[in-house]
Amino acid sequence: MFNYLEYIREKNFPHIWCAGCGDGIVLKAILRAIEKSGISLDETVMVSGIGCSSRTPGYVDMNTLHTTHGRAIPFATGVKHGNPKLNVIVITGDGDATAIGGNHLIHAARRNIDITVLLYNNYIYGMTGGQCSPTTPTGSRAATAPFGNIEPPFNTSGLAIAAGASFVARADVYNVANCEKMIAMALAKKGFSLVEILTPCPTAFGRRNKMASPVKLMEWLRDNAVPAAKWKKMTEEERRGRMETGVLMDVDKPEYTAEYEKLVTSLRTGK
Amino acid sequence: MAEEQSASKKPAVIRIKLEWCKGCEICVAFCPKKVLVMEGGKAKVENPGDCIKCMLCELRCPDFAITVE
Ligand code: SF4
Ligand code: SF4
Ligand code: SF4
Numbered sequence A: 001m002f003n004y005l006e007y008i009r010e011k012n013f014p015h016i017w018c019a020g021c022g023d024g025i026v027l028k029a030i031l032r033a034i035e036k037s038g039i040s041l042d043e044t045v046m047v048s049g050i051g052c053s054s055r056t057p058g059y060v061d062m063n064t065l066h067t068t069h070g071r072a073i074p075f076a077t078g079v080k081h082g083n084p085k086l087n088v089i090v091i092t093g094d095g096d097a098t099a100i101g102g103n104h105l106i107h108a109a110r111r112n113i114d115i116t117v118l119l120y121n122n123y124i125y126g127m128t129g130g131q132c133s134p135t136t137p138t139g140s141r142a143a144t145a146p147f148g149n150i151e152p153p154f155n156t157s158g159l160a161i162a163a164g165a166s167f168v169a170r171a172d173v174y175n176v177a178n179c180e181k182m183i184a185m186a187l188a189k190k191g192f193s194l195v196e197i198l199t200p201c202p203t204a205f206g207r208r209n210k211m212a213s214p215v216k217l218m219e220w221l222r223d224n225a226v227p228a229a230k231w232k233k234m235t236e237e238e239r240r241g242r243m244e245t246g247v248l249m250d251v252d253k254p255e256y257t258a259e260y261e262k263l264v265t266s267l268r269t270g271k
Numbered sequence B: 001m002a003e004e005q006s007a008s009k010k011p012a013v014i015r016i017k018l019e020w021c022k023g024c025e026i027c028v029a030f031c032p033k034k035v036l037v038m039e040g041g042k043a044k045v046e047n048p049g050d051c052i053k054c055m056l057c058e059l060r061c062p063d064f065a066i067t068v069e
Helices: A023-037 A053-059 A072-082 A094-100 A102-111 A156-163 A176-188 A202-209 A214-224 A228-232 A256-269 B004-009 B026-030 B056-060
Strands: A044-048 A063-066 A087-093 A116-121 A167-172 A193-198 A225-227 A243-250 B014-016 B036-039 B042-045 B066-068
Touching (some): A023 A053, A023 A116, A023 B056, A044 A053, A053 A087, A072 A087, A072 A102, A072 A256, A094 A102, A094 A116, A116 A156, A156 A167, A156 A193, A156 A243, A167 A176, A176 A193, A176 A243, A225 A228, A228 A243, B014 B042, B056 B066
Parallel strands (some): A044 A063, A087 A116, A225 A243
Antiparallel strands (some): A167 A243, B014 B066
């Protein structure tokens, strides 16, 4: 048994998320990963934007910031720049981070600023009523795509890799041990890290896509989120519609706040 | 106090906080030993003796409602 009560604001429970929403499963994985990483809660700041997942900071007993739609990363950038010693965690969703906040995401990755972005991908705008997001799969139904989505989705992890992120992983809440592990690795990484976490939204996505029950959505993750070792052995045909999980990118490169510090020092000392 | 060395052999103590359980059925559906059932829209411990303490129910409960010791 893990003592979650040490880390949460118990008075705000039960939380607001729907029955079977994956957001609570991710939150628990984050708390275990934080404990495992041994990072101090006093030196950790959790920043979110707007959306169902962005309610997370309200439930954790640490320094928290609930900001405006799509702007969690800019706020987090400011926090990290102001005090580079802090561990800065961004909680965001597919709508928040890849649509309205899409530019912030790619530029933070390009800059390689040392923040950890935990991007909950539930393929839909849950809070506002089930509109298509940039990750809604082609053919899936949404409030704005009642006959099925005709657009191709973003590969969010691929986007972060292309933009220059130093650590990118994908995880899902069915394989919850891997989810915790990927979050712990991202927390430990010096540089911009992103974990795309596949998580069910039974209310806005599942109900429209013949997976109304949370169990159905978990089974869908079980059958379609594939660990890297198995993925490597799969044919193109078998991969279609499925998602690879595990570490997708892990490189070391100059980190933004450290480079800034170097510049300041060299200007001050003239060296 | 519990003795450490025999901890893993002790029967599991599974607790469900009914005020927080939203009845999603995730714990029930994926318990490998069918220890849990649904009753009145909430999870209920039915066969605690079969529990192998895999912890999957606790790990996957979205509502912090089930714990295994
Ligand atoms: S609408 Fe979807 S994402 Fe939002 S709380 Fe409900 S299940 Fe979770
Ligand atoms: S710990 Fe494992 S075996 Fe025991 S009730 Fe939970 S899921 Fe079932
Ligand atoms: S997983 Fe949690 S919330 Fe869902 S039925 Fe089981 S105890 Fe209740």
